[in-house]
Amino acid sequence: MENRIHTQVGIVGAGPAGLMLGLLLHLEGVDSVIVENRSRDYVIERVRAGVLEQGTVDLLVDAGVGDRLRREGMRHGGIHLCFQGRRRRIDFEELTGGRSITVYGQNEVVKDLIAARCASGRPLYFKVEDVRIAEFDRPQNTMVCPTINFRNEGEDCEITCDFIAGCDGSHGVCRPSIPAEFVRVYEREYPFGWLGILAQAAPSSEELVYALHERGFALFSMRSPSVTRLYLQCAPDEDLGQWPDERIWEELTARLETADGWRPNRGPICQKGVTGMRSLVAEPMRHGRLFLAGDAAHIVPPTGAKGLNLAMTDVRILSRALAVYYQHGREDLLDGYSDQCLRRVWRAQRFSWWMTSMLHRAPDGNEFDYRRQIAELEYVTSSRAAMTSLAENYAGLPPE
Numbered sequence: 001m002e003n004r005i006h007t008q009v010g011i012v013g014a015g016p017a018g019l020m021l022g023l024l025l026h027l028e029g030v031d032s033v034i035v036e037n038r039s040r041d042y043v044i045e046r047v048r049a050g051v052l053e054q055g056t057v058d059l060l061v062d063a064g065v066g067d068r069l070r071r072e073g074m075r076h077g078g079i080h081l082c083f084q085g086r087r088r089r090i091d092f093e094e095l096t097g098g099r100s101i102t103v104y105g106q107n108e109v110v111k112d113l114i115a116a117r118c119a120s121g122r123p124l125y126f127k128v129e130d131v132r133i134a135e136f137d138r139p140q141n142t143m144v145c146p147t148i149n150f151r152n153e154g155e156d157c158e159i160t161c162d163f164i165a166g167c168d169g170s171h172g173v174c175r176p177s178i179p180a181e182f183v184r185v186y187e188r189e190y191p192f193g194w195l196g197i198l199a200q201a202a203p204s205s206e207e208l209v210y211a212l213h214e215r216g217f218a219l220f221s222m223r224s225p226s227v228t229r230l231y232l233q234c235a236p237d238e239d240l241g242q243w244p245d246e247r248i249w250e251e252l253t254a255r256l257e258t259a260d261g262w263r264p265n266r267g268p269i270c271q272k273g274v275t276g277m278r279s280l281v282a283e284p285m286r287h288g289r290l291f292l293a294g295d296a297a298h299i300v301p302p303t304g305a306k307g308l309n310l311a312m313t314d315v316r317i318l319s320r321a322l323a324v325y326y327q328h329g330r331e332d333l334l335d336g337y338s339d340q341c342l343r344r345v346w347r348a349q350r351f352s353w354w355m356t357s358m359l360h361r362a363p364d365g366n367e368f369d370y371r372r373q374i375a376e377l378e379y380v381t382s383s384r385a386a387m388t389s390l391a392e393n394y395a396g397l398p399p400e
Contacts, residue, residue, distance in 0.1 A: 003157050007033045007123075009322060010148045010161035012131060013168035014043055014124060016106060017294030017311040019113035021165055023063055024319035026120045030326055033123040033159050035150055037168075040126045044114070049106045050223060051208070051305035053396025054099040056312045065112045073104035074222065079394065081381055082211035083374060085259040088381035089207070095384075095391040103208075105223050106308055128152045133177050136164050137288035140331075146289050162289065165318065167311075169295040170280065178287045190277040190301060190356065191363050192216075193236035197248060201228045201267025210303075210359055211256050212373055217360045218255035220264050230264060233360055236276040245269050277301040277356070279349055284338035291318055291337060298345045303359060304352035309396060314341050316399070340400060351393040 009025055011018045014036030022032045036043060052060075052073070060066045077100050080087040093100055117124045129151040136146040145160040166174025175183070202225060209220035216233035223229050230252055249266050257263035280299040285292045294311030317340055321333035358376055362369065380386045 003155060004160070005033065005123075005158075006145070006160045007031050008161060008326065009033075009163050009165055010146065010159045011035070011165045011167055012133065012148060012174055013166070013172060013294075013296070014038075014114075014126065015167060015169060015294065015311075016109055016113065016308055017296075017315050018165065018167035019110065019117055020059075020063070020312060021167060021293065021315035021319055022122060022124070023065065023113060023116050023120070024315060025322060026122055027063060028319065028323035028327075030319075030322055031122070032165075033125075033148075033161070034117070035125045035128050035131060035148060035152075035159070037128055037131055037150075038126065040114070043126070044107055044110055046107065049302065049305065049308040050103050050221065050229065051309075052102045052104055052109075053305075053309040053394075054101070055396045055399055056309050057102050059312055059316055060109070060112070063116075065116050068108070068112055069102070069104050072108070072224070073102040074225075075100055075102050076207045078391070079207055080205065080209040081377055082209050082256065082258060083213075083377045085257075087209060087258055087262065088377075090381070090387050090391055090394075092391040092395045095388045096395050099391075099395040101305070101395055103222060109308070125152055128157075131168075131173050133164055133166075133174060133290065136177075136290040137179075140289065163322065164290045165315075166290055166292045166296045167294050167315070170299055172296055174290060175282055175292055175296050178290065182287050184283050186279075186281045186283070188279040188353075189236075190279075190360075191236070192233050192360055193238060193274050193276045194219075194231040194302065195234040195238055195240070195243060195248070195274050196229065196231045196272065197269050198223065198271040199228045199230065199267045199269050200226065201265040202226055203228050204262065204265045209256060210355075212359045212361075212377060213255040214361075214370065215251070215255055218252060220256055228264060228267070234274060236274070238274045240272060240274060243272070248272070275302070277303075279353065281342070281345055281349060283342060285314075285341055286334075286338045291334075293318055293341075297341070298349070300348055300352040301356045302352075303355040304348065304394065306348040306352050310345060310348055313344055313399070317341055344397070344400070347393070347397065 077093040203222040221229040293314035
């Protein structure tokens with residue numbers, strides 16, 4: 001690349017948020033450049049979320065990157081809540097008028113989006129170094145443009161642009177670049193994490209199973225017809241060395257098996273890891289000509305399957321606001337971006353916290369707390385109103 005280029009929107013981060021934003025802008029005729037400090041292989045292979053809301057599926061299909069999703073994605077009409085040795089099904093389609101979820105790994109979404117970006121001919125740079133952003137707090141009517149500086153293949157480079165989209169995740173440079181007095185961060189750390197595995201085993205259930213057991217939370221999920229994804233509640237700093245494969249399977253079986261004989265199929269474990277859990281919201285999601293999207297602005301515990309889906313909603317709203325600005329000269333949608341996104345973010349935070357507190361055993365909890373959780377699960381799985389609330393939030397609220 002040339003050492004200095006100009007574009008309309010400079011995008012920092014080539015995860016799902018940055019790539020999807022670039023695609024949506026391309027479809028609207030808006031130019032962008034994407035820079036990413038990780039390698040292409042790393043971005044593709046990292047295992048993250050795999051549950052797509054109805055709205056996310058619709059967005060990917062409408063943007064022209066849904067062919068493989070339609071072929072390979074596993075559409076689910078509901079989930080199971082498991083407690084006291086029984087599975088109770090929540091029927092999303094019946095409760096929400098046909099809305100569902102689709103299991104399709106985030107890495108597969110990223111593959112599709114990278115392919116679309118390459119086909120568009122728009123710039124996408126991986127493995128850049130020393131990314132810095134500046135001048136984004138200048139008024140729109142000044143002659144000074146926001147800049148993204150970085151090193152690419154040993155050379156100093158600079159992108160000048162009209163706007164910067166910070167899609168570089170919770171450890172990126174964009175959010176910390178906003179002066180502390182202009183952003184407020186709300187955060188909560190959870191006293192547990194998830195020990196997650198990928199196993200070469202055919203899924204033994206057609207839908208996800210969320211379980212509360214006396215020994216803690218467990219989740220049965222899948223990535224394909226031959227690969228199962230499973231999780232166990234553990235300490236956030238759990239030592240994986242203390243978890244040989246046989247112990248993991250014994251614990252999963254104990255927490256998930258039901259009185260009718262159902263249990264997850266076993267198979268070779270090909271990946272394992274521990275993920276801590278936290279909630280975070282940065283307000284506002286805009287400072288000057290810098291717009292935050294996805295994990296750069298908010299993090300949710302994975303229990304509610306909201307992280308990737310919130311990122312997709314952010315960039316859908318942002319791409320539309322930018323398109324209207326360039327096509328009609330209107331700034332009202334850009335001005336309303338943060339407030340519009342944050343309404344949905346806080347609803348997702350509430351739902352994710354609720355699912356997490358209902359299904360995990362707190363380290364300082366006692367039998368009273370456990371019995372209360374059982375009572376709540378009994379109510380949720382017997383009240384149509386409660387089941388509808390869960391289904392609407394999990395399958396995804398309709399776009400605003």
